[in-house]
Amino acid sequence: MSFIEIRNVWQAYGDHVVLERLKLTVEEGQLCTLVGASGCGKSTFLRLLLGQERPSKGQLLLQGKPFPAEPDASRGVVFQRYSVFPHLTVLDNVTIGLELPRAHLTGRLWGSAKRRAREEAAQMLEKVGLGAAFHQYPSQLSGGMQQRLAIAQALIARPRVLLLDEPFGALDPGIRKDMHALLLELWRESGLTVFMVTHDLYEGFHLGTRLLVFDKVRIDPQAPQAYGARITYDIPLNSDRRQTREAIAALPPHVLDAINPVSQENHDER
Amino acid sequence: MRFINRHPGLGGRLLLALLPLILLALIYGTASTLRLADNPDDRLLPSLPQMADAVVRLGFTEDKRTGEYLLWSDTLASLERLGLGLSIASLAGLALGTAAGVFPLLGASLSPLLAIASMVPPLAILPILFIVFGLDELSKIMLIVIGLTPVLARDLEQRAREIPQEVLIKAQTLGATSWTLVLRVILPQLLARLLVSLRLMLGSAWLFLISAEAISATAGLGYRIFLVRRYMAMDVILPYVVWITLLAWAMDWGLRRLHRYWFPWSEGGRA
Incomplete structure (x- = not known):
């Protein structure tokens, strides 16, 4: 098959x-x-x-x-544009990919679960070369960095x-x-x-x-x-x-x- | 140099901003002095000292009948109605706008309804509100709510539709349910827009408030203005109008600061 x-x-x-x-x-x-x-x-x-x-x-x-x-x-996806959430920082943009599948009521993790999710997201961001931009918003990133972020975000959900x-x-x-x-x-x-x-x-x-x-x-x-x-x-x-x-x-x-x-x-x- | 290319400097900008105000004050002062010279009992254009007297009388001396400082009790009554009305309208507008803009099944019912509701002139149904909700606070707050909610909801519905489809799909591929999608992706973006819409709607909110107070109230800025109109007390009306303008401006300024502080991303700012 x-x-x-x-x-x-x-x-x-x-x-x-x-x-x-x-x-x-x-x-x-x-x-x-x-x-x-x-x-x-x-x-x-x-x-x-x-x-x-x-x-x-x-x-x-x-x-x-x-x-x-x-x-x-x-199935993960990266579009040419509008692939990331404009209202979240780089780190939160990736962390949300770990929060959404686990928290069905609030869509958020709290406490140590949140901290672990953030660490995992940070590792993913290091891998795509966004280690220095954790606290910026997407609108402050260049086009290439936005796409790096979009890829990191798609991969964190392990599609x-x-x-x-x-x-x-x-x-x-x-x-x-x-x-x-x-x-x-x-x-x-x-x-x-x-x-x-x-x-x-x-x-x-x-x-x-x-x-x-x-x-x-x-x-x-x-x-x-x-x-x-x-x-x-x-x-x-x-x-x-x-x-x-x-x-x-x-x-x-x-x-x-x-x-x-x-x-x-x-x-x-x- | 062409007129379109000429820019004021820093001092020039300040001067040009003050110039119309100074001119208006001058014209008023001259007209007032001339009328008062003609007839010291003239009430139409009171002089500055007369208005100051009125402010002291209403704002800093106890009213003989009620023992209250009228300017402040009026302000409190009006702001309470306005605050309650704006809060309820915001919540209702946000809920309706999000539902209509995000979920096609809900939008199919809500969109036409909101379109019709926003065309009903709120002041035309004020009598109905007085009949249904009585002459107390509730009918005044309901006028603001009914006047603002459909317009706010339609604006937010439009903004929700403008969020790119890509963003909604991305959230779904990250495992969002309909509920968490709204909670984490749609609402934060619409809240930013809500503050902008509220700023634009402040003028209407004051209009509804003062209309309702003019017709039936026992306190409030609008009530006072319409009460003293019977005695042609321009020395009270003019300071009240200035005070209302100042309050409206302060609210607008506060909302703008709040927007910048809460939603730096929507202005390209830093975290």
């Missing part, structure tokens, strides 16, 4: 078909990167995994059981699956590279299963152990919304760098162009 199984999933909003015939199995511990042109359903797929939406047809199974129909602690929706999309290239290193390190350590939507093809190839390309196979020029996207390429990555390069070369040019021509040029020198 696979860790995650997607069984013939369709997602449509009225007449607008976004995803069609999605079939996929993912083993535990994989880092899947999701790429594709804008509006081809990557984020929709992520929302399905998150439980924010339900598929029109088909099933999503986690260890043979249907995914919970609403967001819960089994089975981590979902990342363009988490580094708004960051400077230099900071982005630091964040890649951090994410890979945390992923290796935790053995989490990760799904990451990205517009940056380099990011997709560099980070993933598996690259999923979303694209429309059928296009009706009279009714552009009649057909949805599927996973057209499913490329195993980073078990061997050479294999990766061959896989890139095998992609037809229109897919490359559709995904992200600019970032492709930017990263050629590597």
Whole structure:
């Protein structure tokens, strides 16, 4: 039995078909990167995994059981923006991830339980490099530090699956590279299963152990919304760098162009 | 240099702030002196000493009939009504606004109701309040509550809707229940907004208070003003108006300080 199984999933909003015939199995511990042109359903797929939406047809199974129909602690998430709580300090932003599951009446821990939660949160923050910012509010942090905080917050709840929706999309290239290193390190350590939507093809190839390309196979020029996207390429990555390069070369040019021509040029020198 | 690019200096700013006030005082002083020179018994524009006399008489001498210092007993009565009204309206507005803004099932019923309720002119139902709640304190407090609650609730409902969906989902992935989500994520953010809304609603609150006191009361700042109007006692009315303005300004200032102290995050401040 696979860790995650997607069984013939369709997602449509009225007449607008976004995803069609999605079939996929993912083993535990994989880092899947999701790429594709804008509006081809990557984020929709992520929302399905998150439980924010339900598929029109088909099933999503986690260890043979249907995914919970609403967001819960089994799946952590980091969005591009608004991932952290603006009214809590950095330390409280992470501590709350330990308080909420344990205190159903007040949502708070007290006394020694609170102190232990704070210590655990502090360790997590040290790990993501926010050891010096415990008492600041998110609005005082840079974009990169806010995303570090969002990742720490998501990991403290020990989810089975981590979902990342363009988490580094708004960051400077230099900071982005630091964040890649951090994410890979945390992923290796935790053995989490990760799904990451990205517009940056380099990011997709560099980070993933598996690259999923979303694209429309059928296009009706009279009714552009009649057909949805599927996973057209499913490329195993980073078990061997050479294999990766061959896989890139095998992609037809229109897919490359559709995904992200600019970032492709930017990263050629590597 | 263009007019739009010219800025006052520190001293200039103070001078320009005081200038209109000084001008108003000058105009009033001149008009008052001229009228009093014409007719020493004129009551329309009392002089500064006359007003000072009135303040001493009401604020620092015992009233012969009741043995109270009228200015202070009036102030106390009004502030008590205002404080109770504002507190109840805040709690009710916060509860209704949160329920309507966060939970779609509750919002489906509450939103249209609040939209209608906020359109009812509160003063138009004041007679109903007097009939239902009697002529005592309760009807005056209820006027403030009924006047403010729907507006506060609608504002907070809107603010609750503006909290990004991402934040709500994040809290759920951290294991929040509906209740703890409201308690730890929504309410702290809405409380910050409540203080801002209250500042904006202070003017309406005073309006409702003074209206109710004018019609039926035995003490209160509004009651006094409308009582002495019968004798054209402008020497009492004008200081009372200044005093009410001062109180309203102090409340506004206090709420602003409270906001800065309790919610430094909403102003980009430090912990």
